[in-house]
Amino acid sequence: MTTTDTDVLSRLRTELASVRPDIAETAPADATLKHDLEIDSLDVLEYVARVEAAFGLVVPDEDWQAVATLDSLAAYVTAHRTIP
Incomplete structure (x- = not known):
């Protein structure tokens, strides 16, 4: 996993914790x-x-149907995002 992917995954976890505070920001990527x-x-x-x-x-x-895990969502975001 690249630094960019790691940064994206970290941000995805932060956003997830905002929606569901009971889910730790260290939720497994898979x-x-x-x-x-x-x-x-x-x-x-x-x-x-x-x-x-x-x-x-x-x-x-x-596309949301295809991103079932945080890892797959991180890969999708990395490939499609417009904000660095």
């Missing part, structure tokens, strides 16, 4: 959002909005 971390659909909506704002991107609904 944890699935819905199953392992038990994030419900309302929390996902808020998390999506925070991630999009934090990284200056819009993630289409169909």
Whole structure:
């Protein structure tokens, strides 16, 4: 994992903790959002909005289906973001 990926993953964890304070900012990168971390659909909506704002991107609904873990989301953001 590159420094950029690590920075992105750290920011994703921070945004996740803002939505779900009960989830530690050290949540495993390979944890699935819905199953392992038990994030419900309302929390996902808020998390999506925070991630999009934090990284200056819009993630289409169909892409959110493919990013099941923090790792896969970090890779997606790194590849698509407009804010460094």
